Amino acid sequence: TPLPTAETPLPTAELHLHIEGTLEPELAFALAARNGVRLPYADTEALRRAYRFEDLQSFLDLYYELMGVLHTVQDFEDLADAYLARAAAQGVRHAEIFFDPQAHTARGVPIGTVIEGLGRALDRSEERHGVSTRLIMCFLRDESAESALATLEAATPYLHRLTGVGLDSAEVGHPPAKFAEVYAAAGALGLRKVAHAGEEGPPAYITEALDVLGVERIDHGLRAMEDPALVDRLVRDRVPLTLCPLSNVRLRAVAELADHPLPAMLAAGLLVTVNSDDPAYFGGYAGDNYDAVREALRLAPEQLRELAANSFRAAFLEDDEERRTR
Ligand code: ADE
Numbered sequence: 528t529p530l531p532t533a534e535t536p537l538p539t540a541e542l543h544l545h546i547e548g549t550l551e552p553e554l555a556f557a558l559a560a561r562n563g564v565r566l567p568y569a570d571t572e573a574l575r576r577a578y579r580f581e582d583l584q585s586f587l588d589l590y591y592e593l594m595g596v597l598h599t600v601q602d603f604e605d606l607a608d609a610y611l612a613r614a615a616a617q618g619v620r621h622a623e624i625f626f627d628p629q630a631h632t633a634r635g636v637p638i639g640t641v642i643e644g645l646g647r648a649l650d651r652s653e654e655r656h657g658v659s660t661r662l663i664m665c666f667l668r669d670e671s672a673e674s675a676l677a678t679l680e681a682a683t684p685y686l687h688r689l690t691g692v693g694l695d696s697a698e699v700g701h702p703p704a705k706f707a708e709v710y711a712a713a714g715a716l717g718l719r720k721v722a723h724a725g726e727e728g729p730p731a732y733i734t735e736a737l738d739v740l741g742v743e744r745i746d747h748g749l750r751a752m753e754d755p756a757l758v759d760r761l762v763r764d765r766v767p768l769t770l771c772p773l774s775n776v777r778l779r780a781v782a783e784l785a786d787h788p789l790p791a792m793l794a795a796g797l798l799v800t801v802n803s804d805d806p807a808y809f810g811g812y813a814g815d816n817y818d819a820v821r822e823a824l825r826l827a828p829e830q831l832r833e834l835a836a837n838s839f840r841a842a843f844l845e846d847d848e849e850r851r852t853r
Pocket residue numbers: 545548583590695696697723726774804805
């Protein structure tokens with residue numbers, strides 16, 4: 528089969544995507560105007576110039592500040608619908624979408640507003656964009672374990688909308704074991720489990736996320752390569768890793784894309800996938816990430832096809848759904 532071109536991108540599943548990280552400057556200003564929020568940037572160009580990050584924390588500071596424009600059900604619906612349209616145009620057929628309820632409830636936005644708004648966009652996604660969806664609720668690891676438990680409790684009226692739970696925000700100093708109780712409770716409710724680990728934090732956090740939280744997928748997992756025994760385990764147990772190459776460059780987890788361990792990870796037999804993380808901030812959506820690694824890492828067509836196949840294998844799809852999506 529011929530290689531997909533820009534007009535017919537490779538069909539993929541996106542498994543690591545923060546919906547708040549899809550807030551483009553234009554939509555941020557539009558929502559600010561709609562809600563009477565003042566942004567401390569003159570215009571979209573000035574805002575874009577602020578997108579220079581030293582590390583994860585310097586990004587998170589802007590990410591949390593900008594979400595202050597999100598207030599109503601309509602805002603969250605518009606945000607998610609805009610993402611789904613862009614993702615579809617880049618070949619995404621299935622999207623498992625993270626959201627950060629605590630970043631909104633802390634500002635006085637009820638969790639129901641967030642889930643209802645996202646849910647409205649997701650309900651229409653297959654029909655409008657040809658993208659099937661799942662919703663994964665993330666706990667902020669730099670907040671307390673009690674706050675995570677209260678968030679799970681607050682989400683119980685909306686459980687039917689959630690497929691799983693995740694763990695994100697500032698990693699170093701916030702090891703997975705801090706959230707053992709809330710992950711056990713989420714598992715008892717029938718929710719799937721993933722967690723960010725090994726983005727800036729050590730490989731030991733990946734091991735802990737598997738052993739203590741019982742996660743099925745690792746988000747990032749970039750630093751797994753520092754621990755050969757862990758790599759063996761991830762290969763043996765077919766644990767998917769949701770890599771985000773452009774994010775890693777922008778947040779300086781890797782010096783440049785040509786240095787990314789993706790080819791070594793594929794060669795080691797790891798079930799790696801390519802994703803966009805926070806595309807509005809990191810310079811590209813899913814297809815842009817595939818294009819960037821193809822060029823910088825000189826990936827062969829069969830490696831690109833393996834990455835795309837991995838994305839569907841690692842998704843929380845039923846077998847019959849997976850056949851239809853591909
Ligand atoms: N929240 C949004 N993007 C994130 C990332 N790459 N790592 C941790 N938390 C995040």
